[in-house]
Amino acid sequence: MNSNRVFPAAKALFFVAFLDPFTSRALAADPWVDYEGSEGPGKGKHIVLVSGDEEYRSEEALPMLGKLLARHHGFKCTVLFAIDKKTGEIDPNTNDNIPGLDALKTADLMVVFTRFRRLPPEQMKPIDDFLAAAKPVIGLRTATHGFQAAGKDDPYARWDWQSKVPGFEQGFGRQVLGETWVAHHGNHGAQSARGVIAKGMEKHPVVLGCEDIWGPSDVYRVRLPLPEGCVPLVLGQVLEGMKPSDKPVAGKQNDPLMPVAWTKTYKGASGKEGRVFATTMGASQDFQSEGLRRLLVNACYWAVGLEEKIPERAKVEIVGEYSPLPFRFGGAKRGVKPADHAMPAPKSQ
Numbered sequence: 495m496n497s498n499r500v501f502p503a504a505k506a507l508f509f510v511a512f513l514d515p516f517t518s519r520a521l522a523a524d525p526w527v528d529y530e531g532s533e534g535p536g537k538g539k540h541i542v543l544v545s546g547d548e549e550y551r552s553e554e555a556l557p558m559l560g561k562l563l564a565r566h567h568g569f570k571c572t573v574l575f576a577i578d579k580k581t582g583e584i585d586p587n588t589n590d591n592i593p594g595l596d597a598l599k600t601a602d603l604m605v606v607f608t609r610f611r612r613l614p615p616e617q618m619k620p621i622d623d624f625l626a627a628a629k630p631v632i633g634l635r636t637a638t639h640g641f642q643a644a645g646k647d648d649p650y651a652r653w654d655w656q657s658k659v660p661g662f663e664q665g666f667g668r669q670v671l672g673e674t675w676v677a678h679h680g681n682h683g684a685q686s687a688r689g690v691i692a693k694g695m696e697k698h699p700v701v702l703g704c705e706d707i708w709g710p711s712d713v714y715r716v717r718l719p720l721p722e723g724c725v726p727l728v729l730g731q732v733l734e735g736m737k738p739s740d741k742p743v744a745g746k747q748n749d750p751l752m753p754v755a756w757t758k759t760y761k762g763a764s765g766k767e768g769r770v771f772a773t774t775m776g777a778s779q780d781f782q783s784e785g786l787r788r789l790l791v792n793a794c795y796w797a798v799g800l801e802e803k804i805p806e807r808a809k810v811e812i813v814g815e816y817s818p819l820p821f822r823f824g825g826a827k828r829g830v831k832p833a834d835h836a837m838p839a840p841k842s843q
Contacts, residue, residue, distance in 0.1 A: 526594035534568025535803035542601040546576040547609035551778035557835035561813040595620040609636035618650040628762025630797035634776035638667035639675035671772040680712030680732040688731040703807035708738040709780030730754035778818035814838040
């Protein structure tokens with residue numbers, strides 16, 4: 495039998511996968527996506543980015559961020575998603591299934607953008623182990639209320655955003671990131687946010703080159719002052735409308751300004767301390783702001799101890815296409831699988 499006649503498509507796929515490692519990921523059946531790092535300061539560091547929220551399109555934002563961290567800065571990135579157990583498709587409304595969290599065993603940094611996830615114990619355990627080891631954490635927007643107990647007997651209920659467990663009050667948000675969910679401070683969907691570098695923080699490595707930060711998502715309210723050890727880097731100016739050219743709102747909404755990005759540390763089970771960067775910005779549309787993308791890239795460098803390697807203006811050009819959908823409940827694109835977020839091949843020079 496002539497295999498060249500019987501299996502031409504299979505052979506073609508084999509050779510494409512062999513010649514182009516980026517394309518090979520598009521053929522994978524994994525319920526996550528991996529981006530191997532190129533050459534760069536992040537080479538040898540592994541970042542796991544955990545998406546899963548119903549409103550702010552984390553399933554779009556984190557693959558985009560992972561691609562540019564891998565392509566431009568050398569980090570190996572693994573992006574995880576909320577997955578429909580029946581179809582294998584990305585479904586932000588599936589709040590009890592994020593496959594691939596075992597990748598945290600080899601991770602140097604966890605980037606979290608989840609909302610009210612009720613994960614089973616076998617999926618929460620890698621997160622709990624990561625936190626027990628006090629490894630670096632970055633939290634975006636709804637990560638302040640990223641987890642919810644999966645029933646009264648959940649062994650990881652201490653990470654619930656409303657936790658009353660002694661020593662873990664208000665869970666992951668308050669204890670690790672520095673704040674849990676409080677309220678919208680700007681008028682949601684009507685007042686956008688301008689990021690303003692906090693006075694005295696202009697030379698902090700995380701804000702290098704971040705002079706223009708704006709996003710259509712509103713400012714979140716936090717309780718002032720933030721817990722001891724939190725260092726506000728960026729303050730959120732509430733704008734009158736949904737354009738970056740809109741004026742700041744006059745009056746008490748902007749007096750004082752709410753922190754929208756800060757650093758801190760947290761303690762693991764052994765007493766070791768890990769670095770934390772938290773921002774209440776980060777909707778997928780917010781990442782159309784070059785300044786916000788650079789803020790997150792810089793934060794990744796800082797979190798893993800590479801702050802001396804942060805460029806004056808880190809490269810944050812988007813890899814491939816990025817047309818984020820508007821933030822809203824029920825607004826996720828249907829029929830998307832993780833492999834659809836595979837890294838595009840580099841453009842020919």
